[in-house]
Amino acid sequence: MGASWAVVATVDEPAPLVAAFVAHHLNEGAREVHLFLDKPDPDTVALIRGMKGCKLTRCNKDHWAAHNNGTRPYLHTRRQILNANLAYAACRADWLVHCDADEFIRDGRAMAAELAETPAERDHLRLRVSERVMPAGVGQKGIFDGIFRQPIVEEPRRLDAIYHPVEGYLDRGLTGHPNGKGVVRAGRGYRLNIHQPQGEVPSWPILSTRLLHFDGLTPFHYMLKLLRRAHEKPLPGPPRHRSGRMAQLTAMKEHVGDPAFFTGLTEALKTLRAEQVAALRALDLLDEVPFQPNLGGLALDLGVAGFDAILRARQAEFLASIGFEG
Numbered sequence: 116m117g118a119s120w121a122v123v124a125t126v127d128e129p130a131p132l133v134a135a136f137v138a139h140h141l142n143e144g145a146r147e148v149h150l151f152l153d154k155p156d157p158d159t160v161a162l163i164r165g166m167k168g169c170k171l172t173r174c175n176k177d178h179w180a181a182h183n184n185g186t187r188p189y190l191h192t193r194r195q196i197l198n199a200n201l202a203y204a205a206c207r208a209d210w211l212v213h214c215d216a217d218e219f220i221r222d223g224r225a226m227a228a229e230l231a232e233t234p235a236e237r238d239h240l241r242l243r244v245s246e247r248v249m250p251a252g253v254g255q256k257g258i259f260d261g262i263f264r265q266p267i268v269e270e271p272r273r274l275d276a277i278y279h280p281v282e283g284y285l286d287r288g289l290t291g292h293p294n295g296k297g298v299v300r301a302g303r304g305y306r307l308n309i310h311q312p313q314g315e316v317p318s319w320p321i322l323s324t325r326l327l328h329f330d331g332l333t334p335f336h337y338m339l340k341l342l343r344r345a346h347e348k349p350l351p352g353p354p355r356h357r358s359g360r361m362a363q364l365t366a367m368k369e370h371v372g373d374p375a376f377f378t379g380l381t382e383a384l385k386t387l388r389a390e391q392v393a394a395l396r397a398l399d400l401l402d403e404v405p406f407q408p409n410l411g412g413l414a415l416d417l418g419v420a421g422f423d424a425i426l427r428a429r430q431a432e433f434l435a436s437i438g439f440e441g
Contacts, residue, residue, distance in 0.1 A: 117227025120210040120298070121147035123202035125174070125195045128216045129425040130158035131415045132258065132332060136216045139408035141168045143223025149202035153194060162415075170205075174198070189348070192309055199307040206301040212242065213307055214296050217329045219408060225323035230298070238300040239311065239318040242326040245402050246289045251386045258332040258417050263325075263402040264387070264395055266293035277394045281383045284366070286359035288400075290337075290384050291330035295320075327406055334381045335423045339430060341367040346437060374440050 122140045126133050133156075137148050149170045152159060163169050172178060174194065179187045182201060188194050199213040210230055212220070220226060220242065233240065245263035249255055266287040267274050275282050287293040297311035297318065305312040331337020344356075345368035356364065363384070370376040387395070395401040408417075416422075427434070 117144070117224065118210060118230035118233070119146045119208040120212065120223070120227060120230060121145055121149065121202070121206050121208035121301075122212050122214060122220075123149040123151075123199050123206075124214055124216055125151040125153050125191070125198045126159075126216040127153040127156075127191075129422055129429070130156065130162050131417055131422065131425075133159045133216050134162035134413065134415055135408045135410060135417065136219065137163050137166055137169050138410045138413045139219055140223065141166060142409040142411040143220060144227055145223060146208040147206065149198075149205070151194075151198040151202075153191065170202075172198070172201075196308060199309075203299070203301065203305065203307055208301060210240075210298050211301050211307075212296060212298050213309065214326065217332060218296065219327045219329070219406070220324060221327055221406065222324035226298075226321060229321055229323045233319075237317075237319055238303050238305070239316045240298040240321050241311070241318045242295045242298060242321050242324070244289070244291075244293065244295040244328050245325045246291055247327060247329045247406075249386045250392060251382075251388045255333065255419055257407075258336075258419060258422050259329070259407055260405075262387075262392075263327060263406075264288065265325075265400040265402070267398070267400065268293075270398065273394070273398065277391055281380070284359050284362045284380075284384055286357050289328075289330070290359070290363065291328050296326055325402070331381075331385060333419050333423055333426075334378075334385065336426060337381055337385060338367065338377050339426055339434075342371065342437065342439065343430075343433065346433075371437055371439055 122145050124136065137150060140148050145168065147168055147170055151172045151174050153174050163171065179185055183197060188197065203211055245265050247261045248264050249261045266289055268287060274288055278285055278288060294310055298321065299305055299307060299312050311318065331340060341363050345364040366380060392401065
């Protein structure tokens with residue numbers, strides 16, 4: 116019998132994605148999914164209603180009055196951290212994973228078995244990340260289509276050779292984070308950050324499975340994500356993102372009126388040409404096993420067209436305000 120585990124996420128995504136996220140992790144063995152709705156979303160509530168094990172919190176005025184002196188933090192990462200720590204304090208499972216709605220643990224049962232074998236003195240394990248990409252020339256029909264590349268860690272000099280001329284937009288060969296997410300033993304009094312517990316807490320990699328990161332469920336979703344981040348108000352302090360992500364944000368903001376630029380850059384960053392596929396295979400950095408979330412019979416529209424239509428309706432005011440065309 117494996118160890119018990121739970122997931123916490125603060126979400127503001129189309130309802131079918133959120134429902135898939137919750138259903139997948141519950142069906143993969145999560146004891147709890149602590150779901151914090153960042154904004155009112157009756158469609159999500161309707162889809163997840165009745166999912167046993169889903170602990171739903173609406174992040175409304177009452178929530179922030181109870182937990183942050185009535186103030187909703189401006190940065191979404193700050194809201195995520197506050198909510199993750201609320202879940203950690205309430206967690207009844209042995210371990211807690213803090214992730215996003217675009218991140219899916221491929222094999223929850225394999226992870227549970229590995230967690231059960233973890234020595235008692237180890238409180239922090241790490242789910243290594245694999246990032247979804249599409250082979251060039253293959254049309255995407257469903258939001259979970261594609262293959263998965265892994266970070267280039269051991270041979271960073273290969274980065275330029277494989278990804279030129281867009282290597283400057285990447286972090287170890289990924290558009291998103293290359294470090295994965297922490298799996299933290301509950302009940303030990305830690306404070307959680309986005310990727311790991313606060314402080315110098317040693318970590319060990321989980322070997323039996325990976326965290327699949329869909330950094331942009333569709334090309335439009337990826338562009339929208341960057342545009343929203345790029346138009347956050349500037350705050351004092353160092354940049355909130357690493358250099359590769361900052362380059363993506365800057366490019367998207369500077370070319371907001373040029374849909375052809377968006378399309379070209381997104382294709383260069385989110386698809387792999389045949390020679391790139393071969394190079395990553397040679398380095399054993401490519402997972403070509405298809406993934407579909409474990410929905411347990413739940414019927415959802417996970418097609419690209421429907422997903423993008425929801426995004427356009429949800430973000431119509433924002434897109435108009437920045438003069439987006441496309």
